[in-house]
Amino acid sequence: MTNDYKLTIAWLYPDLMSTYGDRGNIICLQKRCQWRGIDVKIKPITLETQNSQLSGCNLIFMGGAQDRQQKLAANDFLNNKAPVVKQMIENYIPALFVCAAYQQIGHFYRPFQGQDIIGASIFDLSTIHPGDQAKRLIGNVAARLIYPDVLSGTVIVGFENHGGRTSLGNKLKPLAKIIGGFGNNGQDGFEGAFYKNAIGSYFHGPLLPKNPQIADWLIKSALEVKYAKNITLAFLDDSLAQLARQKILDRLKIIYER
Ligand code: GLN
Numbered sequence: 001m002t003n004d005y006k007l008t009i010a011w012l013y014p015d016l017m018s019t020y021g022d023r024g025n026i027i028c029l030q031k032r033c034q035w036r037g038i039d040v041k042i043k044p045i046t047l048e049t050q051n052s053q054l055s056g057c058n059l060i061f062m063g064g065a066q067d068r069q070q071k072l073a074a075n076d077f078l079n080n081k082a083p084v085v086k087q088m089i090e091n092y093i094p095a096l097f098v099c100a101a102y103q104q105i106g107h108f109y110r111p112f113q114g115q116d117i118i119g120a121s122i123f124d125l126s127t128i129h130p131g132d133q134a135k136r137l138i139g140n141v142a143a144r145l146i147y148p149d150v151l152s153g154t155v156i157v158g159f160e161n162h163g164g165r166t167s168l169g170n171k172l173k174p175l176a177k178i179i180g181g182f183g184n185n186g187q188d189g190f191e192g193a194f195y196k197n198a199i200g201s202y203f204h205g206p207l208l209p210k211n212p213q214i215a216d217w218l219i220k221s222a223l224e225v226k227y228a229k230n231i232t233l234a235f236l237d238d239s240l241a242q243l244a245r246q247k248i249l250d251r252l253k254i255i256y257e258r
Pocket of ligand 1: 020063064065066067070098099100101103129161162163164165
């Protein structure tokens with residue numbers, strides 16, 4: 001049973017980086033802990049929060065944003081929070097970075113106008129927006145997980161909406177293989193990235209309510225790192241989530257039948 005476990009989730013820039021409904025990932029993690037009797041706390045980490053507040057956290061989440069908000073968060077992330085986040089990821093603290101956040105853990109994001117937004121170089125990746133004439137990568141998206149190993153082969157669904165095209169360094173593992181949609185750059189057939197227990201992804205949706213296997217993997221990994229032992233999570237009925245996933249897979253199939 002998991003009802004004597006505690007978990008603290010760091011939610012980075014909830015006021016700036018949650019433009020595409022990514023707060024749904026926090027709600028999903030919170031409910032899936034509460035339904036299992038896990039004492040879960042959400043700690044908002046804003047521009048004003050001291051980075052020392054991060055160190056007691058067991059799981060990290062940062063969501064997507066338009067270029068303007070991404071820029072507002074970038075300096076604080078780079079100069080204050082990222083050094084602590086980097087160390088936590090090196091210590092196998094699980095993390096999920098979605099879209100703009102995924103871009104910000106790389107080396108830089110080059111918007112279609114203005115200066116490069118320098119990233120934290122936690123992941124070996126870079127992102128370039130090819131210009132305001134370029135097609136925005138938007139729509140339902142499906143992919144087959146490559147990592148984490150325990151979920152390899154699982155089909156995940158979501159919604160993507162980004163102008164930036166992300167290229168992974170040759171040692172950085174892609175999270176998944178695209179089945180339908182664009183993914184990292186619409187060219188190499190990959191989506192997201194994976195390093196130790198940290199996930200970067202372009203999947204909004206939000207990602208976790210539609211793909212509860214990833215939510216549970218994050219929760220389980222966070223508990224196992226914190227308590228230094230194997231932990232089994234109680235079963236939850238995810239039939240509703242399955243229906244939502246099938247809906248998107250059906251839609252993608254219709255698009256691909258045309
Ligand atoms: N501003 C970034 C881009 O357009 C990220 C967008 C997002 O977070 N959905 O690529």
